[in-house]
Amino acid sequence: MSNPEMAIPITRAPPVAAATAARAPLRTFWGELPRALLLLAGLAALVYAASGDNFSLNILASSFLFAGLASAWNIIGGFGGQFSLAHSVFFAVGAYTTANLYLKLGLSPWLGLVPAFLLAAAVAMLVSWPVFRLRGPFFAIATMAFTEVALAIGNYAEWLTGGTRGLSIPFRLGVGNMIFRDRMSYALLMLGFCALTLIVVVAVHRSRLGYYLQAVRDNEQAARASGVSVLRVKLTGMAISAGLTGIGGGLFFMQVRVADPAALLSLFDFGVKFALIALIGGLGSVYGPVLGALVIIPLESWLRAELGGLLPGANLIVLSLLLIGAALFMKHGIVGLGRGLAARVAAGRSTGDRA
Amino acid sequence: MTALLSVEGLSKRFGGLLAVNDVSFSVAPGELVSIIGPNGAGKTTLFNLLTGQLLPSTGRVRCDGHDITRLSPNRRARLGLGRTFQISQTLTSLTVLENAMVGAFLHHRGLKDAARKAEEALALVGLDHRAGVRAGILTLSERRRLEVARALALEPRIVLLDEVMAGLNPTEVEEIVALVERLNAEGHTFLVIEHNLKVVRRFSRRVIVIERGAMLADGTAAAVLDDPRVVEAYIGRPRAA
Amino acid sequence: MADLANILAVGILLGGTYALVSVGLNLIFGVIRVVNFAQGEFVMLGMYGAYAAYAVLGLDPAVALLVVLPALFVLGAALQRLVLARLRTEPTMQIFATFGLLMLIENAVLAATRGTAYSVPSAVAQASLSVGGVQVGASRLLALAAATLAAAGLGLFLRRTMLGRAIRAVAQDSAAARLMGVDVERIYWLTFGIGTALAGLAGCLLAPIYSLSPQIGTSFILPAFAVVVLGGLGSVLGAYVGGFIVGLTEAFAGYYLDPALKHAVLFAVFIGVLIVRPSGLFGQVGAEEVGLREQS
Numbered sequence: 001m002s003n004p005e006m007a008i009p010i011t012r013a014p015p016v017a018a019a020t021a022a023r024a025p026l027r028t029f030w031g032e033l034p035r036a037l038l039l040l041a042g043l044a045a046l047v048y049a050a051s052g053d054n055f056s057l058n059i060l061a062s063s064f065l066f067a068g069l070a071s072a073w074n075i076i077g078g079f080g081g082q083f084s085l086a087h088s089v090f091f092a093v094g095a096y097t098t099a100n101l102y103l104k105l106g107l108s109p110w111l112g113l114v115p116a117f118l119l120a121a122a123v124a125m126l127v128s129w130p131v132f133r134l135r136g137p138f139f140a141i142a143t144m145a146f147t148e149v150a151l152a153i154g155n156y157a158e159w160l161t162g163g164t165r166g167l168s169i170p171f172r173l174g175v176g177n178m179i180f181r182d183r184m185s186y187a188l189l190m191l192g193f194c195a196l197t198l199i200v201v202v203a204v205h206r207s208r209l210g211y212y213l214q215a216v217r218d219n220e221q222a223a224r225a226s227g228v229s230v231l232r233v234k235l236t237g238m239a240i241s242a243g244l245t246g247i248g249g250g251l252f253f254m255q256v257r258v259a260d261p262a263a264l265l266s267l268f269d270f271g272v273k274f275a276l277i278a279l280i281g282g283l284g285s286v287y288g289p290v291l292g293a294l295v296i297i298p299l300e301s302w303l304r305a306e307l308g309g310l311l312p313g314a315n316l317i318v319l320s321l322l323l324i325g326a327a328l329f330m331k332h333g334i335v336g337l338g339r340g341l342a343a344r345v346a347a348g349r350s351t352g353d354r355a
Numbered sequence: 356m357t358a359l360l361s362v363e364g365l366s367k368r369f370g371g372l373l374a375v376n377d378v379s380f381s382v383a384p385g386e387l388v389s390i391i392g393p394n395g396a397g398k399t400t401l402f403n404l405l406t407g408q409l410l411p412s413t414g415r416v417r418c419d420g421h422d423i424t425r426l427s428p429n430r431r432a433r434l435g436l437g438r439t440f441q442i443s444q445t446l447t448s449l450t451v452l453e454n455a456m457v458g459a460f461l462h463h464r465g466l467k468d469a470a471r472k473a474e475e476a477l478a479l480v481g482l483d484h485r486a487g488v489r490a491g492i493l494t495l496s497e498r499r500r501l502e503v504a505r506a507l508a509l510e511p512r513i514v515l516l517d518e519v520m521a522g523l524n525p526t527e528v529e530e531i532v533a534l535v536e537r538l539n540a541e542g543h544t545f546l547v548i549e550h551n552l553k554v555v556r557r558f559s560r561r562v563i564v565i566e567r568g569a570m571l572a573d574g575t576a577a578a579v580l581d582d583p584r585v586v587e588a589y590i591g592r593p594r595a596a
Numbered sequence: 597m598a599d600l601a602n603i604l605a606v607g608i609l610l611g612g613t614y615a616l617v618s619v620g621l622n623l624i625f626g627v628i629r630v631v632n633f634a635q636g637e638f639v640m641l642g643m644y645g646a647y648a649a650y651a652v653l654g655l656d657p658a659v660a661l662l663v664v665l666p667a668l669f670v671l672g673a674a675l676q677r678l679v680l681a682r683l684r685t686e687p688t689m690q691i692f693a694t695f696g697l698l699m700l701i702e703n704a705v706l707a708a709t710r711g712t713a714y715s716v717p718s719a720v721a722q723a724s725l726s727v728g729g730v731q732v733g734a735s736r737l738l739a740l741a742a743a744t745l746a747a748a749g750l751g752l753f754l755r756r757t758m759l760g761r762a763i764r765a766v767a768q769d770s771a772a773a774r775l776m777g778v779d780v781e782r783i784y785w786l787t788f789g790i791g792t793a794l795a796g797l798a799g800c801l802l803a804p805i806y807s808l809s810p811q812i813g814t815s816f817i818l819p820a821f822a823v824v825v826l827g828g829l830g831s832v833l834g835a836y837v838g839g840f841i842v843g844l845t846e847a848f849a850g851y852y853l854d855p856a857l858k859h860a861v862l863f864a865v866f867i868g869v870l871i872v873r874p875s876g877l878f879g880q881v882g883a884e885e886v887g888l889r890e891q892s
Contacts, residue, residue, distance in 0.1 A: 026452075026470045083691055130871045136687040137631035141821050142870050145863040148818055152860035208460045208469070211449075215457045218446035225406070225440070227432035227461040227509060267814075272695055279692055284448075312711055313703030313810075320699035327692040328682055 029206040032286070036202050039287060040195050047187045057183035061255070063297040064190035065248060066277055068197035070289035072244035073274035075204055078284035080237045081217025083136070086127060086143035087245050088271035089150040090120040092264040094246025095253035096160055099167055102177070102254075109178040113250045120246025121239040132234045147265055154261030166260030169253070178254045186255055193251055197244050198290060204240060205286050213237045214284070245274075268316060276319065279326050282335025291334045296322075358417070359384050359513045359544055360405070360436075365414030367400050367568075374400040375411070376568040382513060382546055387539040389547045389555045389576070392565035393589055399441070401565065402517050402548050406438050407431050419512050432461065437511030439502040441518045447491035451482055454490050454501055458508030476508040477501075480534060496527040500534065513544040520554050532557050552589070556580060564588065599851070605730045607847030608840060612740025613802060615839025617816050618823035619746050619832070620794030626830025627767040627787040630680055630690055634697035635820060638668060638792045640813030642799015644705060647716045647808055657718050657800045658738075664800050665793045672792025676785040698814065706810040718804035735805045742801050746794060747836040754832065763787055767830060819846075822866040842866075 025031075043064065050056035069091070076082050094116035101107040101115060131142045154161045161167055173179055180186060204210045212233045215223040220230050253259060263269070273296075281292025300315055307314035330337065358381035367375040375397045382388050392398050403409040405416060407428040416424045421434050432438075437458075446454050455473035456466075463469040477483040480500040485493065490501060499519050506514050516535070520528045532554060539545055549555050555562055555576060562579040564571040566588045572579045579585055621635040642664055649660030675697065683689045723734040754760040765773040766783045774780045806812060819842055827838020842862060849861035 026466065028466050081688070083688060131867070133871055137691055138825075138870065140691050141631065141825070142867050145818055145821070145867050145870075149860045149863045149867075152857055152863075156854065156856050156860075206466060208464055208466075211453060211457055211460060214449055214453075215446050218448050219444050221428075222440070222444035222446060222505075223457065224428040225432060225438050225444070226458045226505060227429050228457070229427075229429050268699065272699075275692070283688075311707040313706035316699055316703040317707060320696045320703065323696035324679065324693050324700065327689040327696060328679065331686070331689060 027206065029203050032202050032206050033199070036198050036286075039290065040191070040198065043191055043194065047184065047191060050187070051184055054183045057187045059298050059301050061183065061187040061190040062301070063293050064187065064194040065252060065255075066273070066297050067290040067293035068190070068194040069245060069248045069270075070274045070277035070281065070293050071194075071197045071201050072241050072248065074278045074284065074289045075201060075213070075241040075244075076234070076237045077241075077275055078278055078289075079205065079210060079217065080213040080234060081284075082128075082132070082234060082238070083140040083275065084128075084143045084238070084241075085140050085267065085271050085275075086124075086146045086150075087242065087274050088265045088267065088269075089127070089147055090124050090242035090245040091249035091252070091270050092150065092154065092261065093120045093123050094249030095259065095264055096167070096249075097246065098250030099169060099253045100160060103167075103169065108176045109250060109254045110176070113247050116246040116250040117243040118246075120249070121243035124238050124242030125235050128238045129231075129235060132231055132238075144267070144271075147267060147271055151261055151265045154265060161261050164260055164262070166258055166263075168258035171257065178251075179257070189251060189255075193248060194290065196247070198287075200240065200244060201286055204237070209233065209236060217284075276323050278333075280322065280330075280333050282333030283331070285333070285335040288333050288335040295334065357383055359386075359419055360546060361415075361417045362405070363415045363417075365401070365404055365416065366412050367397075367404055367409060368412045374568050375404060377414070378565070378568075378570050379414075380563055380570065380573055382544060384512075384544055385539075385542055387535070387545045387547065387558055387560045388563060389549050389558055389560070390563045390565060391549055391552065391555050392571075394550070396565045396588075397568035398548050398550075398565055399517070400568075402515065405515060405546075406436070432509055432511075435509075435512030437506030437509045437514040439499065439506055439514075439516050439519055441521060443495065443498040443502055445490040445493065445498050445501055447489070449490055450487055451477065451490055451493070451501055452486040455504045455508045458505040461509050472510075473504075473508050476504040479507055479538065480504045481530075496523050496530065499523070499531060503534070503538075507538070507543070513546060516545060516547045516549075518548055518550055520549065520551055528554060552580065601730050603847050603851050604844070605732060607844035609732065609736035609740055609843070610846060611840030611843025612743045613736065613798075613805075613839075614819050614823050614842045615836045616739050616743035616746060616798040616801065617795070618820040618827075618835045618839055619743070619750060620791035620798075621820050622824045622827070622830065622832070622835035623750065623794065624788055624791035625824060627763055628676070628680070628784050630694065630788075631821075632791075633691065633694040633817060634701060634813075635791070635795055636813035636815070636817035637698050637701035638672065638795030638813075639799045639802070639816050640705065640808075640810065641671070641701065642668060642796035643716070643803040643806065643808050643812065644709075644714075644799075645796065646800040646803035647714050650716050657716055657803050661797060661800045664796045668796035669789040669793040673785040673789035675792075676788035680788070681781065681784065698817070702810045702813055709810065711810070714808040716803040716808070733805070735801075739798075739801050739805070742797065743836065743839065746797060747832055750794075751832045759786070818863065822862060825866060825870050 047057070047060055050060055073084065073087050077084055097116040097119045098109050098112035101112040102109050127146055131139060134142055155164050171179060173181060212223065212228050215226065215228055216230050216233050223230055249264070277292040277296050278289045279292070280296055281290065282288025296319070300319060303315035303318050326333065332339070361381035363379050365375055365378045366373065378401060390398055390401065400409065404411045407423070407426055410425055414424070415422060418431065418434050418436050423431050423434060423436070426434070446457060449457070452470065452473055455476050456469045459469040459472035459476065463472050474483060474486065477486055480503050482497060482500050482504055485497065490498070493501060503514070503516070503519070519531055523531065535545060535547070536558065547558070558576065560576055561574070562576045563573045564579055564585050571588060572582050572585055617639055620638070621632060624630055624632050624635070645664035645667065646657040646660045649655040649663055650657065679693055679697070680690065683693055718735065725732045725734065725737070754764050762773070762778045763783055765776065765778055766780055770780050823838040823842045824835055826841050827836070828834025845865055846858050846862050850858035853861060
């Protein structure tokens with residue numbers, strides 16, 4: 001079929017309009033990467049500034065871990081619009097894979113992160129393949145039910161998880177064992193995870209898959225009409241998202257070295273928190289989840305320290321109020337606030353611009 | 356086998372209702388064919404059978420030699436079937452350019468290639484000056500053109516338009532008619548489902564009339580629109596001229 | 597034989613409890629198309645309300661209803677007007693908001709009670725009957741009766757009263773109902789209030805059975821979702837029957853498999869049905885599609 005290669009004269013669109021239209025240049029992966037690296041360099045500077053201060057280093061390590069986890073959730077939850085509450089399952093799968101391979105086969109956790117990624121991705125694809133037929137809240141409910149199923153199985157399968165008593169990893173210092181004495185190492189380890197995740201997120205966002213995920217989120221019917229295999233796109237996004245979450249789980253377990261299924265599969269501590277951080281930072285934005293984690297995690301540990309002894313659950317009360325408030329008044333999160341501010345400044349500068 | 360799209364004995368039954376009854380026709384490369392019919396004649400059902408939204412009870416649909424009767428909408432798109440929606444289905448959180456890119460990715464994996472192709476498609480429909488804005492803020496007429504651009508970005512063999520004029524004012528209708536005519540003159544093949552006889556007369560090409568699910572006439576616009584049976588089918592509304 | 601009778605009895609009584617917990621959830625879903633993750637917390641508030649009425653006023657839970665139901669009605673109506681009414685067209689933000697409410701209520705109660713577990717004595721709680729060798733707790737029997745009455749009463753209310761008819765009209769087609777002069781916003785907050793009050797009813801009646809903890813609401817929400825989905829979204833009868841399906845599934849799985857796995861089995865069944873027949877066993881096919889399309 002003849003498709004004209006040349007754009008022929010246009011019926012409307014005077015050249016003036018074309019010139020004034022705000023037009024961001026198309027950013028490719030390599031074009032976006034410097035911004036991501038700049039942000040990561042900033043985070044590294046924070047670690048450097050906190051050196052020697054174990055309290056701050058712990059908070060940073062936790063913030064980076066959750067920055068990575070929320071970014072991973074954002075791939076399917078934000079870009080793809082699939083509200084998964086099952087990510088704590090993939091987190092636990094990664095944790096138990098890494099821990100068991102280390103405990104039973106002596107495999108270094110560094111290497112154990114690879115099967116953690118693969119197994120978490122495989123479980124996610126298996127689980128979500130049928131569930132992706134469901135939309136919106138029904139997808140959320142089904143994934144929440146999966147968390148319950150996983151908890152029951154986790155408590156039952158003692159050989160794998162230690163059951164309700166939990167599984168613990170003996171303290172044997174060593175880089176190969178991923179067990180360190182100084183807190184700096186953990187902060188850097190988690191920064192590495194955050195960096196890996198962020199770079200994957202940028203790669204996904206600046207690729208066909210990223211656009212397809214957003215197309216599926218906005219309108220499945222339109223995506224199909226454009227030749228998009230909706231299920232395949234969702235599964236691919238889910239696999240990448242869950243795999244990264246599995247790596248996060250492995251790292252988390254090696255850091256805490258003891259956990260039981262109820263802790264790893266906790267909706268408040270993991271499943272929903274990934275989503276909450278992504279929302280506060282900016283759902284579906286590239287850097288939002290990282291920014292969200294840098295706000296939420298320090299805030300949370302401060303609240304826990306200040307209010308935890310006073311009133312049990314007070315930190316979660318504040319978080320839940322933040323969650324409701326953001327759902328009502330700050331749907332695009334910190335990133336959205338920043339963009340709105342930038343737009344207002346720009347509008348103030350050039351008054352002749354059209355709406 | 357020269358037909359780009361061919362429909363053979365297509366029927367769709369909903370319970371006791373035969374919504375589409377033994378419809379057969381074919382569209383050759385470069386044609387602009389309109390399907391018209393009064394409200395409830397089965398146009399939309401027929402359209403959904405062609406796009407894969409519904410599966411037929413009997414009959415076949417072929418596109419460019421491939422049997423697409425039971426293929427999913429996305430497989431059809433891959434085989435060269437582009438479409439627009441009656442109720443416009445833009446990707447509201449993406450920009451105009453990105454909407455067109457989602458179509459262009461079908462044959463252009465790379466970001467830059469897809470963007471180039473998308474810009475071409477936007478230029479074809481006269482939306483290139485809006486490339487950077489969010490599709491959610493477009494006017495209805497612009498959204499319709501954006502859907503045409505997204506379909507064109509698929510580099511389709513044939514484009515199916517589902518009542519692209521619905522809800523537009525006369526000036527906007529003129530614009531879209533001119534756009535479709537121009538694209539057709541450039542070699543794009545169109546199958547247009549249309550309710551508005553005035554529009555169909557403007558196209559003044561081949562027209563297929565559907566009435567109560569069955570084909571009533573198939574011929575040049577002039578011949579078909581003056582056919583007494585067609586006038587009869589549209590009775591109750593003054594014949595648009 | 598006696599085993600089977602026992603399992604059936606346990607399943608049916610448990611089913612009554614689940615049906616009672618789910619009636620309000622299903623009403624809210626059917627009419628407002630909001631999947632309320634905080635519904636279990638309303639049940640929990642009902643339980644604590646019954647405890648407060650007992651501790652402060654010395655009231656039996658059955659009498660505490662008179663205070664707890666109106667209070668929860670007001671709470672539900674207020675939450676609908678202040679929070680959910682602003683999120684009509686945004687399903688994702690509804691999930692965030694109702695999950696936020698879940699966290700808020702659970703932890704607010706935790707903070708207020710400092711995690712102390714309470715139990716509520718009731719005149720009927722200690723009594724139990726023996727029917728053909730099967731022990732039946734009077735409280736569970738009461739919950740079963742209340743579930744039956746609530747379902748029947750709600751069904752009659754929706755069918756026979758003007759307000760009930762208006763609610764059904766909104767459930768079927770809110771745009772059309774608006775055109776017919778129904779004040780849709782008012783129906784929404786009324787419905788949310790009624791749904792919340794029904795959760796309060798469940799809470800009061802279940803208070804003597806369970807040891808009260810702030811986390812108990814969360815333990816109700818997933819079985820309640822299972823009930824609603826299995827029984828049929830937006831169908832009063834469906835929620836009632838769904839309760840027994842869930843109760844019996846749990847009872848049989850707990851007996852024939854490992855009790856530790858009964859929830860795993862239940863939710864596996866639930867997920868299976870959700871996938872195969874998302875409109876539920878009694879719901880109108882496509883109901884969930886309509887609900888979602890309307891929102892998005």
